[in-house]
Amino acid sequence: MTFVLQNIVDAISLGALYALTALGIGLIFGIMRLINFAHGELIMLGAYALFFTFGMHEAIMGLVAMALVIVAAIVMERVAFRPLRRANPATLLIASFALAYFLQHLVLLIFGARPKSVTFLYELSEYFVVEGLRIPKLQVVTIAITIVLLVGLVVFFRRSSIGTQMRAAAEDFGMARLVGVRANSVIAIAFLLSGVLAGIISLLYVVQTGTLTPRMGVSLVLVAFVATVIGGMGSLVGAAVGGLVVGVLTVALQAVLTVELRPYRDAFVFAVLIGFLLVRPQGLLRGRSARERI
């Protein structure tokens, strides 16, 4: 029983981390049909900001990292993607790969290839012990932050004027502009939000692993991309659900697979994805914005 509960908590907290990453990718895809693979490098930049500011007060470390990631997300849109706004989705995708490699090598140049380690919010690595169940504080924090962010995003998209404008733009960008929605504003705000999400993941990820490499964002974004596909491209709820599903799947495989097979866990995750795509290519929830861009 304890074993099952322990795995459930693990699954939900990993799923929450994937869900937040998937949301950052889904948000940008919904608005501009761009699968931003450089999203992982935003997360990586935040982690290196923590490394760079190590020794300062932890609140300052966190704030600097968040600020850097958000600014990087906005600059990314302005410099790399805005000039390509009218380009087709394939061009945008390749641009995002180029940007991802550029940022990885920039960090490689400055900090070198050897993994760095940084201790951040060490007290979150401690455990709550409930009825024989050992729950890391970090998992509780991760789940709580995810819930707050999800509720916040729903309220933002349903209640605020700019949120409604973003939903309209995600559905039909050309028509949204015709009613007066400013293309630059909604896209900039989408990147700002994706920066906030990426920054928070940076912090959670560093607390969890404490190890950074220039390529640390790659696998996370790949998994999050899988999550958005499973959830349904263009649906934000789908992205969140997809993230949770992939997290649960990963932890379940970890628990079920034999020791010899565990190193190949991710291969099983991707095999499930391929199988899923054969059965339901549109994903769990099909977004309205999954149509062609105007």
Place this chain on the structure above:
Amino acid sequence: MLATEELSVTYGNILALGGVSLRIEEREIVSVIGPNGAGKSSLLNAIAGVVPVASGSIEFEGQTIAGTAPEELVRLGISLVPEGRHIFGGLTVAENIRIGAVARRDRNAIDGDVERVLAMFPVLRERLRQPAGKLSGGEQQMLAIGRALLARPRLLLIDEPSLGLAPLVVSEVYRAIADLRAEGVTILIVEQSATRALEAADRTYVLASGSIVMAGDAAELRAEEGFEDAYFGYKARDP
């Protein structure tokens, strides 16, 4: 109010509009009719900033507007109701109406304008909370016009308002268009079905293969020798 001079639109090598000059005076209703592929939608889309102008000029209230982004043209007072309505299906009817006002600064007057749109199209009032995608074609057309009105346009461009609608619904849409004239909105309608567009408008241009081939009021055009047969290949009639 609006004047185009030798306006051309091209898609790659294809000439969609080849040197169209027309003018619309304040408070006029002008219609442009012509067969499928004549360039009617290209004309409206060029004025609304949706497609780039290949050559020629567009002036709105004395200001050159060719090359201006659609979201800025709304702020100058030009709104387009595009062909196929393009309502936001995942937003509620109320959200669709209100989003028409995003470009406005006079926040206090918006509630009153929403009321006026609902008074004009009472069927929308019953469905305010529903997703707009669930509306019928006619209701979507009314919603699309209502949404455009929320911008308080001085020039309203309407592309094929009768397309795919039952005759009774078309009458309702055109009654609303006639009401708008009373409120002082200048309107440019593009239609394939000539009869409605001729009746509703003060003046009509006939467009064929990207050029204006005739212009005048309904009576003048009907009097022209073989007007309908020559440019449509059939007797224009209600849809």
